[in-house]
Amino acid sequence: METRVLLKNRKPDRILDLDEYRASGGYTAAEEMLQTGRPADVQEVLEAAGLLGRGGAAFPMGVKLSTVAEDAPFPRYLVCNADEMEPGTFKDRVLIHTSPHLLIEGMLLAAFSVRAEHGIIFIRPEYENAARILEREAALAREHGLLGKNIFSSGFNFDIVVHRSGGRYICGEGTALLNALEGKRPNPRKPPPYPTVRGLWQLPTVVQNVETLCFVPHVVQNGAEWFRNLATGPDEAGTKIFSVSGRVRRPGCYELPMGTALSEIIETHAGGMAGDGRFKACLPGGASTGYMPESMYHQEMGYKGLSDAGFRLGTAAVMVFDHSACLVGATVNLLAFFARESCGWCTPCREGLPYMHDLLRRIENGQGRAEFVPMLREMAGQMGLAYCAFAPGAAAPVESLITYFEDELREHIETRRCPFETRGPIAGATK
Amino acid sequence: MPKLIIDNREIEVPEGTKVIKAAEKLGIYIPRFCFHHALGAVGACRVCAVKFQEGPVDGVQMSCMIDAQDGMKVSTADPEAADFRRSVIEWLMLNHPHDCPVCDEGGHCLLQDLTVAGGHGIRRSKGRKRTYTDQYLGPLVYHEMNRCIQCYRCVRFYREYSGYSDLGVTGIAGRVYFGRLREGILESPFAGNLIDICPTGVYTDRPSRYTGRRWDFERTPGVCIHCSLGCRTTVSARYRQVVRVEGRFSQQVNRDFICDRGRYGFYYADRPGRPRNGRINGQTVSAQQAVEEARDRLQRITQEHGPEAVGIIGSARSSLQTLSALVHLCHTTGWQGPVFRNTWIAGAAADAAVRALSPENAFSMREIETADAILAVGADPVNEAPMLALAMRQAQRTGAEIIAIDPRPLDWPFDFAHLACRAEEMEETLASAAERLSASRRPVVICGTEITDDGIVMQAADLVAGLRGSDKRAGLFCTMPQANSFGAALLDESNACAADLADRIETGQIRALAVFESDLWHVFPDRSRLSTALEKLDLLVSVDFLDTPLFENADIGIPSLTVFEAGGIYVNQEGRAQQVRPAHTGGLPIAAAGLGDHPPRSFSPDVPGRDMPAAWAAAFSLSGQAPPETDAQMTAWMRDNFAVLADLAHMEADGVRLFAGRKVSIPDEAQIPEKKPDQFLELLPAPTIFGGEPMSGHSQCLRELAGLPAVWMARADADRLGIADDDRVSLGFENIEVTLNVRISDPMAQGVLVVYRHPDIDWQPAPDGKRIFISEDQIRRIEKA
Structure with a gap:
């Protein structure tokens, strides 16, 4: 069954504007947290919720935030990775075009949790429309006091700039991205030190994917248990946007409980195999994951489940091949x-x-x-x-x-x- | 101190040592391309893979990226690691040309060595090799990108280590390209190190291409004599001539690298015009005949006019052997001198530096790299002592603040604060800048001796003494004009300079002059006075390996051996005496002896040109004494006859430090340099890296890099005088008129015109006791045609 959390406001022809977003409860989580909460509250609820990084590496976001030491130097940076270069993946673009303020609020909360004052959205250059939407909506948020100085009169300052990538796949790698932002060649860095200790310009930096950040307001508002219960079973947590492509009838983005079976994704949501094709294999999480053969047609698609089976969910970009594909x-x-x-x-x-x-x-x-x-x-x-x-x-x-x-x-x-x-x-x- | 086991042998290493270095200590060489001890580990080439069998790290990992830790058990021969290393070599060889037997890097190539060692012998790939377009990178470095294995050493050295940015990486994936944005001459004066650091033949030594294979060369450890630092080199010679010089590791001096002046400065040794025969009144004779004639005529003049009628001049480009032989020569004959100082002022500053340096406060370049604050006064390392600039850059990379007090426009490859001031303001500026060292723990004061006077040197020494008194590990580092300036100051008893002898020639006291390895025309500021004085002499003897104007004009010319043929001991600016071994036997290069045939078709039992003496042997002969027969006997003789050289007995790998052992004498009142008059500009002659030094100035490839002769002035002065960048101006002073291009710089001291020495300026200014002031109305802008 489709469970829309991130995509609940998805409209067929336009983005959700600021008023609509606030009317649907947007920015209440941020307002409450900034006014009454502590940074550690955000970290704790995310850790309890088991929110894993949606960009492919599946690192627990709460754990990552907690590695920014209390006495770490300032300024600290929050980088939203909207590079989305993994072939077959198109969820971040859909998210930005659905509800840009969900991302902005998510960044605000994530920044608050580590007291980062600078936010950077690192976006692939092909997403120029999305970049302009984000710039426009961030300006709007600034006008409404949702970004900038003293947000919600809490004394917390945070602002966002949108940075267009040079446009290579490797720029989306978390540490190469930092080098790219610094104007260097986008060669990955070898941790340690991790970016949360010495990241952008050697200062503490949290890098998170668009989808992960979009979950933050929901988790903060509804709690860890709510989030865990969204999944199909106790080993998984939350929902996941599957970017389904290839030989299916209805390719597209489907937000489904984490752990939904591959067969259900293809048959129930993507409309089954296209033409008279028979399922042969699929790439479960983009081009950098292995082929799942026919024998795994009923595999539950979650981080834990796939990892136990020797695969990676990656970005959950399911590319389906039928029997006629070489x-x-x-x-x-x-x-x-x-x-x-x-x-x-x-x-x-x-x-x-x-x-x-x-x-x-x-x-x-x-x-x-x-x-x-x-x-x-x-x-x-x-x-x-x-x-x-x-x-x-x-x-x-x-x-x-x-x-x-x-x-x-x-x-x-x-x-x-x-x-x-x-x-x-x-x-x-x-x- | 972690203890680990590598290939079943235990080793204990300091905390933070990489496994690849720990293995080196056991004599186990783990292959590497990107790893270089000076540049550090970056984990790019992946060829240093080893297997971690036990301990905190598990499986195959790169030994350059992992710190040695307690309990590690490492195998370099494990099949998984060895297979992976072989694969890495195979991948690197996919696109590397298969022309080792005819490649000019063959036999000198780390990739070749490791390919053979790693066991990749047969090409399996059926793919085509990728090719690149090469670039012209100037007269020194030849570019051949097809050979590149993308270890990134070149750009890491060029950009990170040495601080220049015109060479870099472009492209990604299999099209990564190392070169310049547009082809052209490399801007770094350290570019020659690319040749040494490249593990294969992408960058090769352009002037020595096709002169021989590595195994054809006689390779000898040498020491560079083109500035006062005394960097270690490896000299390659073939067919009785030097063909290539490379950097040689030294723990305390230059570490791994050398500058391009040091690398390519050797061509004076084999240039066609080099004196290889004696000359008597313009007639060519053998070297021995010239020595005997000079000896006889000097003795005759001594008998007729007394020993005071003979003067001896040496220079700090000579070996310690020659300098001590000259001192001995004057002792035994009663002749005047020897005079080692070109001019009084430069000698005084260098002498003050030698007195001020002690085993406690004299820092080596290695110690400069670890300084946390550097104050440089009157020193321009890039032009006076290039490798010092690299040492300063290493300090700056680890956070040192660098302050420069200097009138000149400074172009250094690192960030620094430039306090531009004229000579008369230097003392005050230094006093106020000293405050900024108060927060540091390991400050260094670098003091030049070419444009400063002894007052500044002593002030710098006092500053260091004060810092050491307040519990800092402070050091003093002085640059000096020539390779053996320190040695000359140690032995110099007279403190006289060439100008003093000129006085005595003019009054007729001195009737004969023997000049050893010195070109008075190059160093003596007043040329017309010099030629008048020399004409008054009854006898002028020149002993030199350079065909200087003095040698050409001498009554008797005696050719001497170069450092490559005679070797010698040179004392660098921190008092470190270093031994140079001869790189090849003296005599005419085979290329010249073969009468056009190369290799020669006819042979004789004698080596033509073999009878040239070392300058020190000639010095003994002039007084009729037999010189010590061997180099070892000569060194022993020096130890026995000069107390200050006694420590030469303890010469080790890093040389031996010699000190004057004299306390700094602080003058009662500091001499404040003359103030610049209003409406006048000071003309400041300054040393420069390429073309200004007498020996390397003969290298054609370096002259190409010298640029156009120019005069530099501060923007405020140029604006006031209505002069723009790139204008041509004529400068008139005393009896001299020179025309130069203008370069405007900011910052540099106002009221100063800096002219760098240049081979194309016939008038070679050298610093003199008195400063040169040019009236503003004598600076005329010349309309361009």
Whole structure:
């Protein structure tokens, strides 16, 4: 059953304006918390609620906030990560276009919880509309005293700027994002120190995804238990916006209880498989997660559930493939993306991914050799020793391809052609 | 102190030591490309992977990123780690050219070594190699991007370590490119270090391309003599000529790097015009004949006119051997001198510095890197002692505040506060700036000796003494004009300068002059007086390895060996005596001896040009004494004859520190420099990194970097005089008229015109006792054609 918390005010043709948002109870959580609460209250309720970061890494937000030490230096920063570069993911854009003030209020509360005075929304440049909406609505909020100095007469100051990214995938990585904001190359940083200790310009910085921040007002207002009960079971918490795409009848964003079964997402909400397609596999959380095979069609889609099954929910961008799709070809496509988007810092990612892409492309084009498969398996494993999480993510589809669809790979090699023949050969080096 | 086990051997290392360094202490070399001890660990190349078998860290990890901790058990040979390292090499070799046998970096290439060592021998990839367009980066560094393995060492050195920004990274993923935004000459005077630091051949030594393989070279530890710091070098020679100089690690002096003047300054040693034969009245003779003729004629003049009629001049570019032999020469013959000071003022400041430095307060460059506040007075490291600028930058990177008191426009690769003032204001500015060191714990005062006088040096020494008195670990660091200025000051008993001898020549007291490795034209401010004086002499002997105007005009010319052929001991500006070994045997390079054939087709049992003496041996011969036969005997002779050199017996890897052991004598009343008159500007001649130093000025590749000769002035002065940037002006003073381009700078001291020494300025200004003032109406703007 669809449970709309974040998307409850979604309108087909326009955003929710400030008056409508306030009429629906918006900013009451912030007002009450800023006037009567303590920063620790926000941290505690988020920790109790088990709100996990929705950007892909699933780190508990309450725990992250509590790592900003009481005596940490000022100014502190709150960065909203609206880069949303993970292929297949489009929930943050929908959220901003639904209710920008929900995000602003969420940022206000999160900032209050660590006494950060500067908020930055780091947004991908393709989202220019969303960026303008946020700039406009933030100005409006400032006019109404919801941002700026002495908000709700509480003495707390907080303001937001919108920063457009340079537009590369890696800029959305939490620490690379900080380097990008500082005007440096977006190479990830190696913690420790974590950004909450030394982040933007070496000052305490909390980086959170749009969806995570949007939950904050709701959790603060309704409490931890309410939030936990939104999920299908006791191991999960809250709802999740699934960005469903691929061979389904109704692709789109669906806010569903955490832990909803894959089959329910596809059949009940996304209208079932498109045409006469049969479910073959899906990527559960964007391009940097592994393929879930048909045997997992009824898998419950939650952070805990998928992790127990050896998968990652990631951004919950469910990309569905039907029986006519060549997964080798699909993986070549994904690897081309990752090989192109590597920041170029460490060797496995910069050189290994194009190598893997080259091998897999040869297999797809009918020039594959049997020894390519163990080479790919070894290299995919070695991506785990790269500098940041980019290369292991890029290798995840390859690893699952070899694990669950080795026969399809072998068929390409043995028959020296792609058995699906949906298109001509894939062109060479993608540099 | 964590204790850990690496490859079944236990080692205890200081807290914070990376595992890769801990392994080094056991003699275990873990492969690395991006890791460099001077640049630190960044974890980019991933080739230093090792397996952590037990302890707080688990599994394969990068040994450069992990601090050694108690209880760790590390295996470098574990198959998982070794396989991963082999994969990393394979990935790096995917796009690296397969031309090692003909590549000019072959045999000198870390990538080649580790590829062979790592066991990746057969290419499995069927893919094409990516290629890049190379850039022209100037006359020193050759760029070959196809070889790049993206270790990021170059940009980390160039931008972070040395503070220049015109070389950087562009692009992402497999198209990462290391170079300039547009091709052009690298701006950093430390750019040559890119060659040393690149683990493969992306940056190679341009002037020495195709001169030989690493294994063809005679490689010898050397010490740079192009400024007073005495940086360590490795000299590569082939076919009796030096072809390449690289930086050599020194714990206390330069650490890993050297400047481009030091790297490319050696070409004077083999330039075609270098004197390799003796000359008597313009006739070419053998070196030995010239020595004998000089000895006989000097003895005749001594007999006829007494020993006071002979003067000896040396210079601080000579080795300690030569300097002590000259002192000995004058002792035994009664000749006048030796005079080591070019001019009285520069000598006085350097002498004050030598007196002020003691084992307690003299800081090395290593100690400057750890300073938390630096006050530099009258010192321009980039131009006077380039590597000092890098040491100061390291201090600044760790938070040191840097203050400069100097009239010149300063272009340093780090942030600093510039208190621009004229010489007469320096004392007061220094006194007030000293306050700003009060909060520091490890302050350093850097004092120049080229544009300052002894009063400022003593004031700086007093300041350091005061800081040490208030419980700070304060240090004094003085730069000096030449490589052996400290050694010359140690041995100098006369405190006379060349101008004093000129007086005695003019009065006829001195009738013969023997000048050792000094070009009076270069250092003597008043040239017309100099030539008149020299013409009055009965005999002028010049001993030199440079074809200076003095050598050309001497009655007798004796060619001497360079430091590469004779070696020697040089005492740097902190009193550190360092031994230089000869890099190759003396004699005509084979390229020249082969009469055009190279390699030569004819051979003889003798080495042509072999009979040139070291300057110190020539000095002994002039008095008819036999010089010590070997270098070791010479060093022993020096120890025995000069108390101040006795510690040479304790020469170690980092050299040995020699000190004057004399207390600072504070003058009763400080000499306040003459005040600048109104309506006048002071002309301040200043040293410069490229082209201003007599030896490296002969390197063609460095002359290309010297830019155009220019006069620098403060914006306020230029505005008042109606002069704009890039105008040409004519400056008239005394009997000299020079035309120069104008550079306007802010900040620099008002009322000062700075002219950097330049090979194209025939008039080579050197600091003199008296300051040069130019009337404002003698500064004329020249209309451009």
